[in-house]
Amino acid sequence: MAYADDMVVFLRDPSEWDILQNLYSVYAAASNARLNIQKTELISLSGHPWHQWSPIRHITSASWHDKHSPNVVKYLGFPIYCSKAQLRTFWDNCAIKIDRQCQILRERKLSIRGTSLLCNSVILASLWHTLRITPITEANTGIRPIGASIRKFVMPFHPAPSWVTATRPRMQGGLGVIDINSQQLALQIRLACELEANQPPSHSLCNY
Known part of the structure; x- marks a missing residue:
């Protein structure tokens, strides 16, 4: 889902992260768009703190959100909470x-x-x-x-x-x-x- 410069991508497991990066590289080359990885939020929709995502979190320095996080994540003004x-x-x-x-x-x-x-x-x-x-x-x-x-x-x-x-x-x-x-x-x-x-x-x- 995308709205202006806010984009949401649903991934089933960490193995799809590399696929997403390859697809986005093709899109970026065609549109001259750039992904600000420092502002990326990795959200557990179930709220469970999946440790499988830890390597990606450390490599990208993206923020992680699950049921133990103190605050919500906002998308288009709506809070995403666990x-x-x-x-x-x-x-x-x-x-x-x-x-x-x-x-x-x-x-x-x-x-x-x-x-x-x-x-x-x-x-x-x-x-x-x-x-x-x-x-x-x-x-x-x-x-x-x-x-x-x-x-x-x-x-x-x-x-x-x-x-x-x-x-x-x-x-x-x-x-x-x-x-x-x-x-x-x-x-x-x-x-x-x-x-x-x-x-x-x-x-x-x-x-x-």
């Missing part, structure tokens, strides 16, 4: 970034309508992209800090209206702030329906 701990770390880092962004934008002294607009279109924009396929629940440590940062950014005053009121449409007296849990369900249901639409005709849960 354990729940990696997913929690990913959401914790997202919460920290969103909180910092809220602190920076808070200095602009925006109105409550301005903060709600920025919240939906700027602060949470990258989160909407990730939530299409990456799960986040109330049990995750990430969603609570994110929700707290958003509440504090949109409604920094006391007493403040309830979050239910804040997430209501403006036509109903709310602020129109998009609820994270509701948006996640909407995005994932839409993706599931799109995937199911490409399958052979069968009983569908997405027929409205």
